[in-house]
Amino acid sequence: MLSPQAVHNGEAPSPHHRILTPHFHSTVTLRKLRRFNSLILVFRLAAFAFSLASSVFMVTNSRGSDSPRWFDFDAFRFVFAANAIVALYSFFEMGVSVWEISTGGTLFPEILQVWFDFGHDQVFAYLLLSADSAGTALAKTLKGTDTCKASNSFCVQSDISVALGFAGFLFLGFSSLLSGFRVVCYIINGSRFHL
Template identity: 45%
Template sequence: MASPLGNGELAASERRKAAAAAGRRLAALLLLLRVAALCFALAAAAFAATDGAALRGSAAFRFLLAANAIVAAYSAFEVAAAAFELARAATLLPEALQLWFDFGHDQGFGYMALAAAAAAAAGRGAAAAACSGTMACLQADIAVGLGFAAFAFLALAALLSGFRLARFLLTGSRLPAPASPSSSAY
């Protein structure tokens, strides 16, 4: 017959459950940020791809299209990995490799999305005199704005993945460590 948990064992069990719940909330927030980055990058690529005049005349818009298509593909992979982690409470790759992969790629693809949006915005500024409020100009502006939004969500995901990586480096786990008891009863 199993003995009931003592006060110390019960408190430790509750701390482990609270730490696991905090880890699930963090993973859910990361999934939400990755879905948002996917949606904005895909929309930016779609708007840039359907603006034929901007694509023919501007290398910056071709860069915007390519960068956001790449960011959308990366984000789709990361959405799948984050959903897997949330469902199974385990990373797709070994934990250390997954955390470094997420952080490094969030940084790299985030800066690529930012550079593409900034280049396209600069190109739009140079062509503003030739563009007088036409639908193509509005579409180009929307593509640039969506590209910046994709960067913003990737930047937030990079902050969160950096936090998880720092936690892993300090504690050996991406999950929060259970809180230690503040005092023990004798």
């Protein structure tokens, strides 16, 4: 069958094809693309905000030397590390997204950019879910023990941190859907635009 590559890299594109290449978008198309990019930016911003809040809640969860400290628990260290990584990554991706909205081009070459975004979204979504699940299991186990009886605020703050991490995961998952969509668009059209 005719592959789309053949259509796009064909030696003699029809005039119809040439007119509709991504460089000649109409005003309506441009507005839709801008809306799509803004949606990605909103998801990135939400993922950044939640994962940053989660890591801050976790890292401030120590109250002197006689009460429990977050870094004594492996799972809480994992929650902090995963959320910090996702916060950094989302911050970087927000920059990339702002760059794309303002200049219309991608920061890296286009093929690298779409695969970079999608690949990292996927891996970090798995990482964050894994960390938050581990944190949930630990937080639930701690509930009945002396740790929570001695310092209830420690347990409450860990719970909040883990919950914020799950919210971060949700928005990272949404970003991953959109960046996956862009990868498919790139494979089909030879461009990250869906229109």
